[in-house]
Amino acid sequence: MTGMxxxxxxxxxxxxFLNGExxxxxxxxxxxxxxxxxxxxxxxxxxxxxEAAFRIAHVFDVPLAEVFQWET
Numbered sequence: 711m712t713g714m715x716x717x718x719x720x721x722x723x724x725x726x727f728l729n730g731e732x733x734x735x736x737x738x739x740x741x742x743x744x745x746x747x748x749x750x751x752x753x754x755x756x757x758x759x760x761e762a763a764f765r766i767a768h769v770f771d772v773p774l775a776e777v778f779q780w781e782t
Contacts, residue, residue, distance in 0.1 A: 716782040722752045725770045725777065741765045 726732040734752065735745040741762060750756035751766075758766065767774045 714782070716780050717754070718757055719754060719779045719781060720752065720777055722748070722766065722777065725772070729770060737766070737769060740769045
């Protein structure tokens with residue numbers, strides 16, 4: 711796929727704050743990944759697997775598009 715350059719951004723930090731200031735460690739535990747993985751995803755340094763992305767959305771009870779945005 712050519713011409714699909716973009717940035718994957720997310721609202722994880724905001725969603726954690728809105729959900730009782732959930733820690734990265736707690737979110738990681740609920741998703742099944744490490745705190746470091748959550749920190750890297752949150753910082754945009756690492757793209758989660760599709761499964762992990764859906765699990766994060768499920769923890770916050772929001773659609774995937776409320777957590778992750780693709781910006782070209």
